[in-house]
Amino acid sequence: MHMADALISPAVGATMWTASAGLIGYCSKKLKEEANERSVPLMGVLGAFIFAAQMINFTIPATGSSGHLGGGMILAILLGPYAGFLTISSVLIIQALFFADGGLLALGCNIFNLGFFPCFIAYPFIYKKIVGKNLTKPKVIAASVISAVIGLQLGALGVVLETFASGVSELAFDTFIIIMLPVHLAIGLVEGAVTAGTVLFVLQARPEILKKPDFALIGDISIKKLIIKIACAAVFIGAILSWFASYNPDGLEWAMFKTAGTEEIDPPEKNIYSSLSDIQTKTAFLPDYGFKTKEMQETEAEENNPAWPAIDAGTSTSGIIGGTLTLLTACLIGFLLKKRKRGTVKEPDSRGVK
Numbered sequence: 001m002h003m004a005d006a007l008i009s010p011a012v013g014a015t016m017w018t019a020s021a022g023l024i025g026y027c028s029k030k031l032k033e034e035a036n037e038r039s040v041p042l043m044g045v046l047g048a049f050i051f052a053a054q055m056i057n058f059t060i061p062a063t064g065s066s067g068h069l070g071g072g073m074i075l076a077i078l079l080g081p082y083a084g085f086l087t088i089s090s091v092l093i094i095q096a097l098f099f100a101d102g103g104l105l106a107l108g109c110n111i112f113n114l115g116f117f118p119c120f121i122a123y124p125f126i127y128k129k130i131v132g133k134n135l136t137k138p139k140v141i142a143a144s145v146i147s148a149v150i151g152l153q154l155g156a157l158g159v160v161l162e163t164f165a166s167g168v169s170e171l172a173f174d175t176f177i178i179i180m181l182p183v184h185l186a187i188g189l190v191e192g193a194v195t196a197g198t199v200l201f202v203l204q205a206r207p208e209i210l211k212k213p214d215f216a217l218i219g220d221i222s223i224k225k226l227i228i229k230i231a232c233a234a235v236f237i238g239a240i241l242s243w244f245a246s247y248n249p250d251g252l253e254w255a256m257f258k259t260a261g262t263e264e265i266d267p268p269e270k271n272i273y274s275s276l277s278d279i280q281t282k283t284a285f286l287p288d289y290g291f292k293t294k295e296m297q298e299t300e301a302e303e304n305n306p307a308w309p310a311i312d313a314g315t316s317t318s319g320i321i322g323g324t325l326t327l328l329t330a331c332l333i334g335f336l337l338k339k340r341k342r343g344t345v346k347e348p349d350s351r352g353v354k
Helices: 010-034 040-054 072-079 081-099 107-131 137-166 173-205 207-211 215-220 224-239 251-260 271-283 294-302 313-337
Strands: 058-060 065-067
Touching: 010 081, 010 107, 010 137, 010 313, 040 072, 040 081, 040 224, 040 313, 058 173, 065 173, 065 251, 072 081, 072 107, 072 137, 072 173, 072 207, 081 107, 081 271, 081 313, 107 137, 137 173, 173 207, 173 224, 173 251, 224 313
Parallel strands: none
Antiparallel strands: 058 065
8 A cells, every 4th residue: 555656746745744754753752751772672673574564465355456464553552652653654664765665755645544544543542442451362353453454444545535635646536435445445354364463472472562551661571582583574574475475466556457447657747756756766776675677677577477476586685675674773763762761651651642
């Protein structure tokens, strides 16, 4: 559900950049009051895990489309909304800058759609309400699935509204929304299952993480083994499981095709679009999660029936490098924002929204 620049007008792009930047600033302020240096590595490995998981597109039966994990819900549940939002922002920024996944003008939209809705709507008002104070497996499963589905539905709705408000594409609002929401409902059900499985794994390995009311207090729990396991999972997913990604267009591309007859829309002929495209071309050293070679691009264009699984060194390299960059970025953010004075906690509930 990464939006391309061609869907967004400069005005909408700037507005969503401002909104997302404001949320990043707000979350940074809250996390600075709470962060414990011993809990920061969890941000890093979870960011790497989500980066790797997003590389795997899974087929949506009977549609010819595919979907991938959003990950915002997992991060909100395990880290709280503030650290979760900063971590998913790190993932999306790394993807846009170095892998050309999502446009630079649309980056604010993508951060908002994939971060704000799960972290600040679905998590506090749905997940927490269902789970309550008694943390049980049935409640975790129900809360994870329902909140993931609603979070992704709101994100899909955000894509449609931002596209409609931009008015730079020929996507009809009514057709676009009728197609977008059902396909992302199916994707949301898969995301809910993955979210539930991940949270149940953590519940079994370190239930204190889910029961602690404060992100800072995670630092009092020994999470070294958990971090190692998540890091190993991220490497395995990014380096190997990414070969098994579906070749079908993702839910957004599929909805665009069903609405306008094309999976890609040319951006308006304005300098800002070409300028941002030039910047992204220069920064993206592994575009589309592969080596940037003319020979490879020509080969892919000529292949009508590409091999599956797509065993590709470029994909594996992208998974490892992208996960590492995300891990380092999230950890750097956490360490920069940690409390200067240890031993004080100003906000008693970082997993709620003030």
